Amino acid sequence: MEKSGIAALLVSTEPEVRYFTGFHTPFWQSPTRPWYVIIPSTGRPVAVIPGIGRAMMADTWVEDIRTWSAPNPDDDGVSLLAATLQEFVPPGEAVGVPMGHETHMRMPLNDWNALVAECDGQRFVDTTDIIRGLRMVKSDVEIAKTAHICGIVSDAFEALPNLLSVGMTEREAFQRFRIDILERGADDVPYLVGATGRDFVDVIKQPSDRVIEGGDLIMFDTGSMWDGYSSDFDRYFAFGHADEDAQRAYRTVWESTEAGLEMLRPGVTTTDLWQAMADVLTAGGSLGNDVGRLGHGLGIQLxxxxxxxxxxxxxxxxxxxxxxxxxxxxxxxxxxLHEENVVVRADGVEMLSRRAAPALPIID
Amino acid sequence: MEKSGIAALLVSTEPEVRYFTGFHTPFWQSPTRPWYVIIPSTGRPVAVIPGIGRAMMADTWVEDIRTWSAPNPDDDGVSLLAATLQEFVPPGEAVGVPMGHETHMRMPLNDWNALVAECDGQRFVDTTDIIRGLRMVKSDVEIAKTAHICGIVSDAFEALPNLLSVGMTEREAFQRFRIDILERGADDVPYLVGATGRDFVDVIKQPSDRVIEGGDLIMFDTGSMWDGYSSDFDRYFAFGHADEDAQRAYRTVWESTEAGLEMLRPGVTTTDLWQAMADVLTAGGSLGNDVGRLGHGLGIQLxxxxxxxxxxxxxxxxxxxxxxxxxxxxxxxxxxLHEENVVVRADGVEMLSRRAAPALPIID
Structure with a gap:
């Protein structure tokens, strides 16, 4: 921050607030109230939040907690936030705000404009790079949490053939899988998408009343959570039998992953990784895909x-x-699709998800 | 929109996109890609979305779907969005964007600034009131969905005394309750908070390893979902026995709700409703609260x-x-706390949650 001439960061979204304070609640699903955390270049974070959050924030490592009575449409924390920013950011200095790719400010645009107007002595600059750099590299505690939920979901995927059968609806299959993951100790299964049938391209789908038939493929992709950290991987199965095209495609995406696992280590780039995986897909006859990438970071968020x-x-x-x-x-x-979760170690990768079978598993 | 001189609305968040298109997926939990929908003053909505969403959006009532290959940090849909807006909004006319209370734009600030710069012939104006007016009044289909999930959660709360017992940890209690709601047919339980003990003020809490003791209160508050619509109500129970203060407080918040239920009908205001409930709390010895309101709207969102x-x-x-x-x-x-969910009918209210018991229920 000092190198960038930034006196304080300002963040407003759930993952950012949680990352810098430990504040953890699903209450963010209510869109009513904005929440703010200021991270000065020296000293502890300062919370500027609705009164309903004071008790919980007091249980975190944050000591300076300033609240207002929200909701208050006339001034929902803007004047309190502006005054607090002015306390930590001298005139002429900069407030760093995430403005770049994969970010947003969770506050009304009118409030953002009012804040910038009230803080007319301060500059607001993009600080995406600082936050990105911090969050991309995980601590041992973060890695252990991700490993734990990946283990639970790996167990659930291994047991899935015993849970599902021909004749079940997609809705029933989703319900059983979700409950099974919870029974194995996940805190929540906020992300569960899937599809069944011989042909599908929609891989972010919710369940329908479609009945599973022999010869169907099933794809489940879940981001399950434990202690605030997420898994994110999928698995495919076939009911009874699968045609050769599907079996070959499964083998291709599995080998594409294998190529990535073999070359991934500190110092290579995400583009090198993409190239290694993409080469296998091309050789395997890929007609392209609409996902737009071949994997991503994982942690607090899916x-x-x-x-x-x-x-x-x-x-x-x-x-x-x-x-x-x-x-x-x-x-x-x-x-x-195929997906595995890994942590990068000094000399390569360590699996967090349990490696999928090299051939498309058949549910009898 | 015509009355306000707005040629098209632009929305970017999950509930707004779903409301105007029917597009329903938990994929929004990935913060990577922005999604946009334009609602022209005449004609159908236009989706400007990442390619990964094309198949699903094609299953909705939207016919005009424009996609780009996302993620693309250099231009993540901004130029496509600007060109599409310019097609539907003649120079000098206005694009309505939600900028007011309880809204935000789910897009990077840098992209917002780039969009406004590219659309220099168009004006961007606040359209919170239009969207608020539409969404506050529910259709019969919306009401039926909320009623369905409220019924499931009412059943689960009624059965809760059989599920919980002294000696269980908070984590176990949360897990059992969440699974029970799912087994009763909820699609998901995205919002579950609760607390146990004789004394607590934090009502947006996640579970701890605390062991439930005789004389404890337990509070659970859940927003469970069915077909994209949410319930939102809580219940209190006591284990074995409860002190008189707690019993009296329960009775006060129950009677405060009763006062609201009796006077709520078309034509009264939310402030009249607040006053009717607040009077009972004051008479019952309330020392105030940090929630900031005595209820709210409910539907797609908690x-x-x-x-x-x-x-x-x-x-x-x-x-x-x-x-x-x-x-x-x-x-x-x-x-x-106490909470009930209702729909306003011509002559009063219809309960959606099943009315809580008038006295604090004891789990033996």
Whole structure:
């Protein structure tokens, strides 16, 4: 921050507030109240939050907690936030705000404009790079939490063939899988998408009343949570039998992942990683994909920086937690994805998800 | 929109996109990609979205779907969005954007600034009132969905005494309750907070390893979902016995709710409603509360406009779905909340949650 001439950071979203304070509640699902945390270049974070959050914030490592009675549409914390910023950021100095890719400010645009107007002695500058740099490299505690939820979900995927059968609806399959993950100790299963059938391309789908038939594929992709950290990987199964195209496509995305796992280590770039995986997909007859990348960071959120793309070029560091997620349309209207979660160690990768079977598993 | 001189609305958040298109996926938990929908003053909505969403959006009533390959940090849909807006909004006319209370734009600030710069022939104006007016009054289909999830959660709360016992940890209690709601047919339980003990004020809390003891109160508050619509109500129970202060406080918040239920009908205001409930709390010895309101709207989101406050003054209309949520600190460090969900009908209210017992229920 000092190098960038920034006197304090200002953040407003759930993952950012949690990262800098430890404040953890699903109350963010209520859009009513804005929440702010200021991180001065020296000293502890300062919370500027609605009164309803005081008791919980007092249980974190934050000591300076300033509250207002929210909701108050006439001034929902803006004047309190402006006064607090002015206390920590001398006139002429800069407030760093995440303004770049994968960020947003969770506050009304009118309030943002009012804040900038009230703080007319301060400058507001983009601080995406600082926050991105901090959050991309995980601590041992963060890695352990991700490993724990990945273990739970790996167990659940291994047991899935015993849970599902032909004749079940998609809704029933989703319900059983979600409950099974919870029974194994996940705190929540906020992200669960899936599809069934011989042909599908929509890989972010919610369940329908469709009945599972013999010869169907099923894809489940879940971001389950434990102690505030997320897994993110998928698995495919076939009911009874699968056609050769599907089996070959499964093998291709599995081998694409294998190529990524073999070359991933500190010093390579996310673009090198993308290239290694993309080469296998191309050789395997990929018709492209709409996902836009072949994996990403993982942690507090289901997806985080960086992205494994042709242009991302992030240098991989020890302690990064990444997903390898090759996907391809293998025939018109037919999509195959694969995903594993890993942590980058000094000499390569350590699996966090349990490696998938090399051949498409069949549920009898 | 015509009355306000607005040629098109632009929205970017999950509930707004879902409201105007029917697009429903938990994929929004990935912060990577922005999503946009334009609603012209005449004609159907236009989706400007990442390619990964094309298949799903094509299953909605939206016909005009424009996609880009995301993530693309150099231009993550901004130029496509600007060009599309310019097609629907003639120079000199206005794009309506939600900028007011309880809104935000889910896009990077840098992209917002770039969009405004590219659309220098168009004006961007606040359209919170239009969206607020539309969303506050629910259709019969919306009401039926909320009623369904409220029924499931009412059943689960009724069965809760059989599920919990002294000696269980908070974590176990949360897990059992969440799974029970899912087994009863909820799609998801994204919002579950609770607390145990004789004294607590934090009512947005996640579970700890604390062991439940005789004489404890337990509070659970859940926003469970079915087909994209949320419940939002809480219940208190005592284990074995409860002191008189807690029993009296329970009775006070129950009667405060009763006062609200009796007077709520089209034509009264949310401030009238607040006053009717607040009078009972004051008479019952309330030491105030940090929640900031005594209930709110409910629907796609856990909380929606309006707010039951001393200054909100929204005129209640038939078809509004509201929570009545009186709360009070009844002794230093001791908080009591109560909540019911209702729909406003021509001549009063219809319960969506099943009315709580008038006396604090005891779990033996």
């Amino acid at each position: 997806t985080e920086w960086p992205s494994n793309t042709a242009t991302d070029n992030t240098v991989v560091e020890e302690g990064m937690v990444l997903t390898l997620e090759p996907g391809m349309t293998f025939a018109p209207g037919r999509m195959m | 909380t929606e406009w309006p707010s039951n406050t001393a200054t909100d003054n929204t005129v209640v209309e038939e078809g509004m779905v509201l929570t009545l949520e009186p709360g009070m600190t009844f002794a230093p460090g001791r908080m009591m």
